[in-house]
Amino acid sequence: MRRLLALSLLLAAAPARAADPVTFEQASAVFRAHCRKCHNADERKGDLSLDTVADVLKGGSGGPAAVPGRPSKSLLYRVIAQDDDTVAAMPPKGKLPDADIAVIKAWIEQGLKATAADASKAPARDLGFAPQAATLGRPAGPPPMPQALPALTAPEPRRPPPVTALAANPWSPLVAAAGHERVLLSDAGTGKSLGALPFPDGVPFVLAFSRDGRRLLAAGGKPVRSGAAVLFDVATGKRLATFGDEPDAVLAADLSADQRRVALGGPGKVVKVFNTADGKFAYKVTKHTDWITAVAFSPDGTRLATADRAGGVHVWDAATGGILLSLSEHKDAVTALAWRPDGKVLATGSEDGRVIVWDAADGWPVTDRVPPRAGEGKTPGATAGILALIYTPQGELVAAGRDRTVRVVGTGSDVPLGAPLAALPLKVACSHEGRKVAVGDDRGEIQFVDLPVKK
Secondary structure, eight states: OOOOEEEEOOOOOOOOOOOOOOOHHHHHHHHHHHTTTTSSTTTOGGGOOOSSHHHHHHOBTTBOSOOTTOGGGOHHHHHHHTOOTTSOOSSTTSOOOHHHHHHHHHHHHTTOOSSTTSOOSSOOOOOOOOGGGGGTTOOSSSOOOOOSOOOOOSOOOSSOOOOOOEEEOSSSSEEEEEETTEEEEEETTTOOEEEEEEOTTSEEEEEEEOTTSSEEEEEEEETTTEEEEEEEETTTOOEEEEEEEESSOOOEEEEOTTSOEEEEEOTTSOEEEEETTTOOEEEEEOOOSSOEEEEEEOTTSSEEEEEETTSOEEEEETTTOOEEEEEOOOSSOEEEEEEOTTSSEEEEEETTSOEEEEETTTTEEEEEEOOOOTTTTOOTTOOOOEEEEEEOTTSOEEEEETTSOEEEEOSSOOEESSSOOSSOEEEEEEOTTSSEEEEEETTSOEEEEEOOOOO
């Protein structure tokens, strides 16, 4: 099957101005207007005073009022935002103006600064990216490419199906895309078809190359009927192994960096892990409360991140299945997980429109990008849900969403990669040299957009 391979030009956006510092002076003005009648050094309702930064940090009978750098875990912000049913709404007779809530949120995010010159009270973190980490796993010899694959005899549909899975080989211009009961292979440089791999198991919902690029994991199935994950040899197209015999389609799967384990999940709410050497079941994790929507091994293979349709994200010890971290920030289905190539951070994207980058050491949300407001890149009537994420070899994070945009996600602003697309971008993959992003859409087409050139 032929797919459209179009090349889009990068339209660079001017970076937004960095957020202005918010200090206790601005926060105190909000407290004086709405809170300090009940929460001052003399009154201390709930044993809480808001007279000083130290008072906020000390908190009251419910514990510290704020966690520097993290509004979602700060009781002060949660009660005034009034979007959390587990805490009492404050003030009790009405909600603060949105502008005042934003001031308190920004003050907490910036670390409860007393003055503009004050240092953030949030813990310092060294999360600088090490580009050399992206070269791990480079195979010896020529880059992996298919060699004269057998022709498929199965008929093709009249219309190409949506691109439900997409992957780019880390060392060659090979791109794999989901087709009708097949995996389509093409050369990203020339657009030439390189053949297809049979996948009679059903719809491929996941495609992932091994670290050395010599293996391809395809997972999917026939919804409400069956599902499995299959490992292929890239050069010969040979089907090497099959994992799982599921009663429903596999929606999430990944292959560990050392190729010793395959993890998969789906509507069953359970993540199963198999040994590739003998195909035997190794262990399962059962903490999720809804469909498994994404799984991803860390670049070094020591951790396994999993996500579900209810917004849950967990990180496990990949060898034992023991829980390491639970990341609770998303308010809707998590659609994508992406480890940075050095493994220091994990990015999550959700239908709530947020892209959160977590410190993988302790689960701290380093950045939390909220949905764009009307007029900030959204197409009319579109929601801002995130559908796909990928890290480039250079450590840049690329996201695609329901607003039909593909963008590089930054800490202060995002850089759109061209104008909003005509179709809904479902999957993204980065070319092996890190210069282009392949985008698969709901019309069954694939196009390539240029990444910004770093100076």
